[in-house]
Amino acid sequence: MERKRKMVTKMKHRKSLLIGMIAVVAFYSCVPTREIRDENIAVPENYQNQSVDTVNTGLVQWKDFFRDPNLIALIDTALVKNQELNIMLQRVDMAKNVIQAKKGEYLPFVNLQAGAEVEKVGEYTRHGAVEKNLEVKEGEEFPEPLTNYMVGAYATWELDVWKKLRNEKKAAVFEYLSSVEGKNFMVTNLVAEIADSYYELMALDNQMVIIDQNLEIQQNALRMVKLQKQAARATELAVKRFQAEVMKNRSHKYEIQQEIVEVENRLNFLIGRSPQHIQRESDNFIDTSIDTIYAGIPSQLLQNRPDVRSAEFELAAAKLDTKAAKANFYPQFTIKAGLGLEAFDTKYLTTTPESVLYSAIGDMIAPLINRNAIKAQYKNATARQLQAVYEYEKTILNAYIEVANQLSNIDNLKKSYELKDGQVQALTESIDLSTRLFQSARVEYIEVLLAQREALESRMELVETKKDQMLAQVNMYRALGGGWN
Numbered sequence: 075m076e077r078k079r080k081m082v083t084k085m086k087h088r089k090s091l092l093i094g095m096i097a098v099v100a101f102y103s104c105v106p107t108r109e110i111r112d113e114n115i116a117v118p119e120n121y122q123n124q125s126v127d128t129v130n131t132g133l134v135q136w137k138d139f140f141r142d143p144n145l146i147a148l149i150d151t152a153l154v155k156n157q158e159l160n161i162m163l164q165r166v167d168m169a170k171n172v173i174q175a176k177k178g179e180y181l182p183f184v185n186l187q188a189g190a191e192v193e194k195v196g197e198y199t200r201h202g203a204v205e206k207n208l209e210v211k212e213g214e215e216f217p218e219p220l221t222n223y224m225v226g227a228y229a230t231w232e233l234d235v236w237k238k239l240r241n242e243k244k245a246a247v248f249e250y251l252s253s254v255e256g257k258n259f260m261v262t263n264l265v266a267e268i269a270d271s272y273y274e275l276m277a278l279d280n281q282m283v284i285i286d287q288n289l290e291i292q293q294n295a296l297r298m299v300k301l302q303k304q305a306a307r308a309t310e311l312a313v314k315r316f317q318a319e320v321m322k323n324r325s326h327k328y329e330i331q332q333e334i335v336e337v338e339n340r341l342n343f344l345i346g347r348s349p350q351h352i353q354r355e356s357d358n359f360i361d362t363s364i365d366t367i368y369a370g371i372p373s374q375l376l377q378n379r380p381d382v383r384s385a386e387f388e389l390a391a392a393k394l395d396t397k398a399a400k401a402n403f404y405p406q407f408t409i410k411a412g413l414g415l416e417a418f419d420t421k422y423l424t425t426t427p428e429s430v431l432y433s434a435i436g437d438m439i440a441p442l443i444n445r446n447a448i449k450a451q452y453k454n455a456t457a458r459q460l461q462a463v464y465e466y467e468k469t470i471l472n473a474y475i476e477v478a479n480q481l482s483n484i485d486n487l488k489k490s491y492e493l494k495d496g497q498v499q500a501l502t503e504s505i506d507l508s509t510r511l512f513q514s515a516r517v518e519y520i521e522v523l524l525a526q527r528e529a530l531e532s533r534m535e536l537v538e539t540k541k542d543q544m545l546a547q548v549n550m551y552r553a554l555g556g557g558w559n
Contacts, residue, residue, distance in 0.1 A: 105403040106449060108456045110396075113389060113463045115470060117372040121478055130370030132378045132554025136265050139551055144353050145272050148345055149265055155346030156264060162257045169250040176246040180239035182231035187224070187414070194219035216418075223423055226414015226431060233409065238401035241394040248391035255384035258558035262380060265557035268344055269548045272354065275337045277541035278330055279356035281534055285327050288530045291505060292320045295522060298513070312519040319523055323530070360536070364488070364543050367550045369481060375473045378555030382473055385466040392455075392462040399455035402448045405440035476553040480546060487543045494536045501529040 120126045131139070140146055153159065195202045205216040234240055296316040302308035339349045376382055410433070417429040441448055508525040511517040551557060 105400065106452060107400075108453075110456060110460050111463065113466050115376065115467075117375070117470065117474055119373075120371055121369055121481055124369060124481065126371060127368065128370055128374070129368040130374050130378065130554060131368045131551060132370065132374070132556040133559075134551075134556060135559055136551075136557050139556060140269065142272075142355075144355065145269060148272060148341065148352070149268050151347075152264055152268055152345040153261065156344060157346055159257070159260055159264060162253075162260050166250070166253045166257050169246070169253040172246045173243065173250055176239070176243035180232070180234045180243065182229050184227060184229045186227055188226075189224050190222065192219050192221045220418055222416065222418050223420055224414060224416040224431070225423070226412055226416075228412040228414075229410070231409045233407040235407055236401035236404045238398045241398040241401070245391040245394035245398065248387045248394065252384045252387035252391065255380040255387060258380035259384060262552050262555070262557040264344065266548050266552040268341065270545050271337055271341045271344070272352075273359075273541055273544040273548070275334065275341070275352060276354060276356040276359045277537050278334045278337065279354070280359050280537045282327065282330050282334070284530065284533045284537065285323055285330065288526065288533075289320065289323050289327075292316065292323065292526055295509065295526065296320060298509070299519060302513075307515060308519060315519065315523060319527070360540055362540070362544065364547065367481075367484060367547060367554075369477055369550075369554060372474050372477070375477070375555065376470065379469075379473050380555065380558055382466075382469050382555075385462070385469040389459070389462040389466045392459040396452070396455040396459045399448075399452040402451065403441065403445065405438050408437040408439070410435040410437070473553065473555075477550070480550040480553050484543070484546045484550060487539060487546055491536070491539045491543060494532065494539055498529070498532045498536050501525065501532045505529050 136149065137146055140149070195205070197203070197206060205218075205220070209215055232239065296313070299308050299312050299316050303310065303313055338352045341352050342349050376386075412431070412433045414431045415423050415426075415429045416431040417423045417425065422429055504525045505522075508517060508522045512519060512522045
């Protein structure tokens with residue numbers, strides 16, 4: 075009869091367990107799933123009006139791309155002392171530490187524990203009455219008050235059945251790689267910004283020289299007009315107009331001096347030092363040759379541009395975060411174990427096996443009711459993944475457009491420079507011609523003023539165009555992903 079009752083009880087337990095398992099399976103079949111489209115990384119085969127050629131200037135190291143030793147020295151200093159870059163390097167280190175933390179989460183946690191306590195219970199209580207009538211050993215009563223000493227090791231291990239912890243660790247790795255590429259992108263922009271400011275400074279130096287040369291011409295013209303007035307061949311109006319033109323250019327000279335100070339200090343800030351003179355050779359700026367830039371093919375941007383690679387790693391991390399968030403819907407399995415020694419007196423603490431303490435527990439915890447927080451976390455993870463898809467596609471499109479714009483800019487600036495160079499030559503000759511004609515009273519003084527003013531403006535514009543050409547080269551190099559390697 076007893077055996078039959080045990081069999082019935084056992085069958086009931088099996089039936090309850092089976093029903094529970096079916097319920098769990100049915101319940102977790104309702105885990106939400108959101109389909110997210112794949113990223114579109116398609117780019118044109120080549121740039122507009124460009125031949126298909128894999129030679130790419132973006133692969134050239136910056137020390138080979140820039141030849142000016144003063145500029146190279148500035149960039150070298152900035153890569154060590156620039157504060158923003160050093161801040162970014164600390165962020166990279168923090169991202170690396172997250173990997174270590176995530177890696178430890180799917181390994182067992184082992185802790186050491188030691189403790190001591192003393193307890194006095196009332197004699198007329200259940201525990202007190204039991205202790206009063208029990209002996210530790212034959213002829214040895216329970217001590218009063220009762221002390222207790224314990225030392226042991228305890229381990230907790232979450233079984234990564236659904237690969238949640240491993241996905242979180244892999245996501246941390248991709249976040250770290252993204253931060254490294256973010257640092258590389260900052261280096262690219264820093265190198266380009268220093269080169270831009272350096273070339274701007276050289277252009278300002280040349281504009282200063284042009285103003286000085288023009289002032290010398292205008293002062294000679296002013297002396298000539300004064301002599302003409304003394305000879306009654308010119309009026310006081312002509313003298314005043316020439317004086318005003320001289321003062322105007324002297325005023326412009328101070329404006330350029332201020333710009334030079336500001337650009338120098340901008341460079342000093344970028345290289346992390348207090349304001350001081352920037353070493354440079356500006357004499358041959360206008361004659362600086364413009365090297366040919368090879369753009370390669372658009373697909374190379376996916377590998378060369380740090381911002382594109384950073385967005386790619388961010389997307390990979392977002393995909394893994396989504397998988398980890400989905401794993402929260404499934405049961406969590408945990409194993410807890412402990413091993414140690416415990417006794418009410420230190421002299422018995424090392425007595426084995428009497429003082430040995432051990433335990434082993436297996437837990438399964440699964441969310442059953444009110445899973446709104448988990449659902450919200452999963453929805454946010456999928457939204458971030460879709461956001462990362464758009465960000466990746468936007469970065470690729472932006473990279474392609476930047477290169478296309480700079481290719482057109484370089485071509486148009488080359489044509490513009492050639493025309494302005496001819497304009498400068500013509501207007502420079504017109505200064506001497508108008509002066510000789512004025513001396514022979516064949517033209518009015520206003521013609522001399524206009525010739526000098528137009529020649530000055532054209533020379534200043536020529537320097538600006540040369541600067542724009544140099545900046546276009548730098549911006550093209552940056553757009554191709556150069557400068558960080």
